[in-house]
Amino acid sequence: MPNLDRLIERWCAGDEKAAEALYNLHKTRVYRLSFGLLGNIEDAEEAAQDALTYALLHIHDFDPRRSKFTTWLHMITVSRCRDLFRKKRLPTLSFSAWFNRDHAPAPSDLNPEQHTVRSEKRDMVWEAVQELSPSLREAIVLRHWGEHTYREIADIAGCPLRTAQSRVRLAYRHLEKLLTGVGQRQLAEEAI
Amino acid sequence: MTTNKHISEEKLMGYIYRTLSDAERESFDKHLSDCPTCWARLADHELRHRQISGSLETAINEVSPSRKMNFAAIAPRLQRRRAQPQFWRRFSLAAPLAMAVGGLVLAFFGLWQNLGAFFVPQPPSPLGTLPTLACFCFVFVSMDQFDRAFAMRSRFIIMAMLAFMLWLGTLVIGLLNILVIRDLVLTACVSAGYKPAETGVAAILAVLVSAVIYIIVIIGGAEYHYKRIGHPSSWKLFSWTIVMQLFIMVLPYFFNGR
Numbered sequence: 073m074p075n076l077d078r079l080i081e082r083w084c085a086g087d088e089k090a091a092e093a094l095y096n097l098h099k100t101r102v103y104r105l106s107f108g109l110l111g112n113i114e115d116a117e118e119a120a121q122d123a124l125t126y127a128l129l130h131i132h133d134f135d136p137r138r139s140k141f142t143t144w145l146h147m148i149t150v151s152r153c154r155d156l157f158r159k160k161r162l163p164t165l166s167f168s169a170w171f172n173r174d175h176a177p178a179p180s181d182l183n184p185e186q187h188t189v190r191s192e193k194r195d196m197v198w199e200a201v202q203e204l205s206p207s208l209r210e211a212i213v214l215r216h217w218g219e220h221t222y223r224e225i226a227d228i229a230g231c232p233l234r235t236a237q238s239r240v241r242l243a244y245r246h247l248e249k250l251l252t253g254v255g256q257r258q259l260a261e262e263a264i
Numbered sequence: 265m266t267t268n269k270h271i272s273e274e275k276l277m278g279y280i281y282r283t284l285s286d287a288e289r290e291s292f293d294k295h296l297s298d299c300p301t302c303w304a305r306l307a308d309h310e311l312r313h314r315q316i317s318g319s320l321e322t323a324i325n326e327v328s329p330s331r332k333m334n335f336a337a338i339a340p341r342l343q344r345r346r347a348q349p350q351f352w353r354r355f356s357l358a359a360p361l362a363m364a365v366g367g368l369v370l371a372f373f374g375l376w377q378n379l380g381a382f383f384v385p386q387p388p389s390p391l392g393t394l395p396t397l398a399c400f401c402f403v404f405v406s407m408d409q410f411d412r413a414f415a416m417r418s419r420f421i422i423m424a425m426l427a428f429m430l431w432l433g434t435l436v437i438g439l440l441n442i443l444v445i446r447d448l449v450l451t452a453c454v455s456a457g458y459k460p461a462e463t464g465v466a467a468i469l470a471v472l473v474s475a476v477i478y479i480i481v482i483i484g485g486a487e488y489h490y491k492r493i494g495h496p497s498s499w500k501l502f503s504w505t506i507v508m509q510l511f512i513m514v515l516p517y518f519f520n521g522r
């Protein structure tokens with residue numbers, strides 16, 4: 073595996089091969105983090121590409137004394153995902169639909185692909201995660217999937233350490249609540 | 265059974281998530297060693313914690329980027345990188361915002377100056393330099409954002425603000441455009457030797473037609489931009505709209521000279 077510091081140095085000096093290596097080294101993790109936060113394949117790809125572009129464009133702003141490269145990269149990814157999420161959450165406004173609402177097509181909100189991609193068992197946990205508020209989802213994904221420390225989660229999410237800790241706990245409590253009742257029995261069977 | 269109180273849910277969660285202080289952890293362990301109830305509670309939580317953790321991990325890790333997501337797709341955006349000094353990069357964030365606000369102030373001021381002309385038709389005189397200057401400001405903003413959108417988009421909130429201000433700008437400038445078109449038609453009719461009544465009808469028709477176009481452009485534009493906040497296509501449409509408005513705005517300068 074190529075040395076990360078060396079690659080960053082080379083890209084800072086303008087070597088595009090180094091940028092490509094950095095990109096290939098991190099694209100899967102950035103993509104997965106985006107997917108964890110947005111829950112949708114197309115959005116995840118858009119956010120991941122944007123985050124990687126931003127990171128590579130602003131490589132001079134990366135300070136290795138302040139954070140690890142992945143933490144910095146995840147910070148950018150989270151911020152891009154928030155932007156995209158905000159955009160998605162805008163109420164749909166359509167004048168054209170309003171003018172001819174008689175023959176406005178029914179919205180097809182669910183992508184069939186998204187359903188078949190995952191197996192049913194973990195869908196339960198996954199769907200519960202999707203119901204969390206964005207900040208709680210960020211916290212739990214960064215903790216469980218990203219295996220970040222609380223300090224790093226606080227840096228990435230831009231909140232105090234205590235807040236990061238309580239968000240993770242709160243997210244867990246919510247998931248627990250959502251899962252008990254509906255799926256406790258299934259989870260128990262799975263555990264045996 | 266123990267004599268002291270059972271461990272709180274909050275502490276239990278803290279134990280699992282390793283957010284307890286050393287002292288808290290010690291007293292926790294102590295209580296745990298002789299309280300089967302809390303031991304069971306902890307085991308229960310830990311089990312669920314592991315399940316949630318495992319499910320989340322597999323759910324995320326089973327997706328992989330498609331083949332479309334490759335370095336070649338972002339390489340052109342990287343090449344747009346200009347060697348900008350730190351100062352300019354900070355400034356370049358404020359510049360479009362300042363230009364948009366400045367343009368809006370100019371546009372509204374121009375509208376206010378020309379309020380009288382809405383009711384009294386005039387020979388086609390330029391509506392002052394303010395609306396024209398406003399157009400230049402708006403063109404700068406939309407083209408700058410268009411250019412940026414390929415390398416790196418600004419923050420969503422900033423793009424939304426800019427888009428809204430540009431839209432408001434086109435709304436105001438559009439009203440002034442109707443004014444210019446009406447006066448141009450009036451002068452054309454007069455110099456062609458039409459009777460006053462015919463001239464009046466022509467002017468009203470001109471206002472009606474341009475008003476319909478205006479409403480379509482403003483309302484349709486609102487929807488188009490709203491759905492594509494920050495996309496190059498949105499900035500491009502803004503640029504085109506404003507350039508067209510600017511063109512109408514400067515028409516009286518040519519006819520005045522004749």
Ligand SMILES: [Zn+2]
Pocket residue numbers: 266269270271295299301302303
């Ligand atoms: Zn106890």
